[in-house]
Amino acid sequence: MTGDLTVIHRRLLAFVGILLAATLVGMVVLWPASERLPEGDTEPLEDLVAGEVVGITIVEGEADPDVGISGDRAELAVELLDGPDEGQVADLSIDVDGFPAVEVGDRVALDRTVDGDGEEQYFLTDFQRTPTLWLLALIFVGAVLLISRWQGLRALVGLALSLAVVVLFIVPAIVAGSSPPLVALVGAVAVMIVTLYLTHGLSEMTTAAVVGTSAALALTVALGTFFVDRARITGFASDDAVFARFAIDGLDLQGLVLAGLIIAALGVLDDVTISQSSTVFALHETDRTLGWGQLFARAMTVGRDHIASVINTLFLAYTGASIALLLLFSTGSLPVGEILNSEVLAEELVKTIVGSLGLIMAVPLTTALAAAVAVARPDDAPPVRFHHDHGPRSRAKATRPIGSEVDTERLEAPASTWADELRSAREHAKRDDDGPDEPQGRPGGDGQ
Numbered sequence: 001m002t003g004d005l006t007v008i009h010r011r012l013l014a015f016v017g018i019l020l021a022a023t024l025v026g027m028v029v030l031w032p033a034s035e036r037l038p039e040g041d042t043e044p045l046e047d048l049v050a051g052e053v054v055g056i057t058i059v060e061g062e063a064d065p066d067v068g069i070s071g072d073r074a075e076l077a078v079e080l081l082d083g084p085d086e087g088q089v090a091d092l093s094i095d096v097d098g099f100p101a102v103e104v105g106d107r108v109a110l111d112r113t114v115d116g117d118g119e120e121q122y123f124l125t126d127f128q129r130t131p132t133l134w135l136l137a138l139i140f141v142g143a144v145l146l147i148s149r150w151q152g153l154r155a156l157v158g159l160a161l162s163l164a165v166v167v168l169f170i171v172p173a174i175v176a177g178s179s180p181p182l183v184a185l186v187g188a189v190a191v192m193i194v195t196l197y198l199t200h201g202l203s204e205m206t207t208a209a210v211v212g213t214s215a216a217l218a219l220t221v222a223l224g225t226f227f228v229d230r231a232r233i234t235g236f237a238s239d240d241a242v243f244a245r246f247a248i249d250g251l252d253l254q255g256l257v258l259a260g261l262i263i264a265a266l267g268v269l270d271d272v273t274i275s276q277s278s279t280v281f282a283l284h285e286t287d288r289t290l291g292w293g294q295l296f297a298r299a300m301t302v303g304r305d306h307i308a309s310v311i312n313t314l315f316l317a318y319t320g321a322s323i324a325l326l327l328l329f330s331t332g333s334l335p336v337g338e339i340l341n342s343e344v345l346a347e348e349l350v351k352t353i354v355g356s357l358g359l360i361m362a363v364p365l366t367t368a369l370a371a372a373v374a375v376a377r378p379d380d381a382p383p384v385r386f387h388h389d390h391g392p393r394s395r396a397k398a399t400r401p402i403g404s405e406v407d408t409e410r411l412e413a414p415a416s417t418w419a420d421e422l423r424s425a426r427e428h429a430k431r432d433d434d435g436p437d438e439p440q441g442r443p444g445g446d447g448q
Helices: 007-030 130-175 180-200 204-230 239-247 253-286 292-321 323-331 336-341 343-375 407-412 415-434
Strands: 049-059 073-080 089-095 107-114 120-127
Touching: 007 130, 007 180, 007 204, 007 343, 073 107, 073 120, 089 120, 130 180, 130 253, 180 204, 180 253, 204 253, 204 343, 239 253, 253 292, 253 343, 292 323, 292 343, 323 343, 336 343
Parallel strands: none
Antiparallel strands: 049 073, 049 107, 073 089, 107 120
16 A cells, blocks of 8 residues: 555545444354254264266156156166275166166265165265366366466455355354344455455555445345335245245244345445446556546446446346246246236346346445545555555656666556656757757856
8 A cells, every 4th residue: 555545545444444343243243152053953864875877777667648757767777986885786776757867977976775674775866066066166266376366366265265254154143043134244244345355455446445335235235125025025935945944943034035135246246346446546547637527437437338237147147047937937827917926036126126226326436436535646656556566656766767677667657657757768868969968057167
């Protein structure tokens, strides 16, 4: 950061400090103690056994056209890769109509049971997907590090911290009986502050994005609370939520809907706000003579495009998550009004529209804050991207000749420094053409 913080930046930092303190207090108060977590009523299940399909035989059965089944069965020979019978081959029989297609070479997960007579049986439970997921994760990490390098590494660390907050705080706190929206809000703010500063550095640009995200998130929570209640979204439309309610006594399903909206909204908001703040500071570095109004207007040109594209992204994201439901509706004969009125679709519409409203407001809020901070910076302040490397530059450093060992610093210098160097170079060139100048301060002297 620069040595002399502007008044507006100090105020924004004070706000972030208060927000961080409140978040830490909230996490301490809401942190689930072990005695508040429900104890399982059943013993832990036995681990699934890994296996590989080594043979398939299709046994034809009697078809039932009325039900739409073929009646065929598949006799599988599965080599056991772990468990007490590792190395042996288990014979399984599955209904072809009730399972996805299985091929020789597929890695599968088997459930091992022992009946009252001590007879051991294996049942096909699922496919083995973990190796593929690890491969995909390695490709993702490699692509991030290859293209984004150190900033990408910081982003991956931020992603790990976000996951830790969700797994270690948000989910256990809700299970322990705390209010889902409150837990989600506290966890979301913690994720926002840590990941934004970790990924983008301690700079005026990041501070403006943090404050803008906080304001937009607060508006999203207010709108979500109002419209989830007014639309009578109960949360019972989700089978997963209903099952969770059976497992967790007193779970607030309506609050769970709002908690999901908060977390999902943050994922879009921090992307939009950091992009807008970065745009403002990039424009300011290009022309430091721009006033607040000009800077705001130019950055909003980019912001409007961002709003249009991200709103479409939100709609497509929710549509993709509900594609099976839309297919089900398309095969029925329900009127459009009845379909829209159903809670399962109304819930997604509320989430999409409320999230979009928060996004729309985040753009001008963040742009205005970032522009105010940018125009208040000193003229000799270094570019925001290099605050962690350099302090305020002196004139001597900024005017080193081209080709010296500090050319990299010249590339980071503000536009005004480049203009000074250009004028200095022109004056030197003029003196070389006209001959040596008369010494200053000795009128009539001979130059000796």
